[in-house]
Amino acid sequence: MLKMKAKTLVCSGILLFACALPAARAQLAGIQPLGSTVEENNDLLHGWSVRKALVNEPVYNDNNDKVGSIYDLIIAPDRKATYAVLSVGGFLGMGIHYVAIPVDHFEIRNGNLFLAGATKDALKRVPEFEYNKLEKATKPSKVSSQ
Known part of the structure; x- marks a missing residue:
């Protein structure tokens, strides 16, 4: 029992x-x-993940020198990636310079990202990219399917 x-x-x-x-x-x-x-x-x-495929990926110039890394992608209101934000320079997170480069300036060669004519020095002279201070207020409030 x-x-x-x-x-x-x-x-x-x-x-x-x-x-x-x-x-x-x-x-x-x-x-x-x-x-x-x-x-x-x-x-x-x-599908594929932008985070896994692009973010933190190195960007090279024509001499195969690493000139920066992809930090972010900017998506326009029409849902197209328009700019890539590169992180340039810095050491242990200090002194990083962020620049926005139009995505059509990049090339993919043998699975790597290239930015023709770029050097670290030239990218550091580009005005630093700053996020919109009103970013939360300007985000689309609704995503519609098309």
């Missing part, structure tokens, strides 16, 4: 645990479509 109660208790615990799992899985991105269709979600999973 005691063995039967123990088995019932164990089985009940397993069932409660198993019933709780789907609810936990529903919170994982990519499993439950949150505001998108299954097809859109599949496209998302096969």
Whole structure:
């Protein structure tokens, strides 16, 4: 009788645990479509991440000298990437100079980003890029699908 109660208790615990799992899985991105269709979600999973593909990637000049790294991308209201913000120079996060360069100035060669004619010194002479102080106020309040 005691063995039967123990088995019932164990089985009940397993069932409660198993019933709780789907609810936990529903919170994982990519499993439950949150505001998108299954097809859109599949496209998302096969897409690429700007953060992983571009941010902190080195930028080289024609002499294969590293002249900076991608720090950020600026997206225009028409949803197109218009400028890349480069971090130039600096050591351990000190003295970094940020410059905005139009994205059409970059080339991709053998999987690397190139900025023709650029040098660290020339980029440091470019006026420093500063983010809009009213950035939060100017963000689009609603993303519409087109």
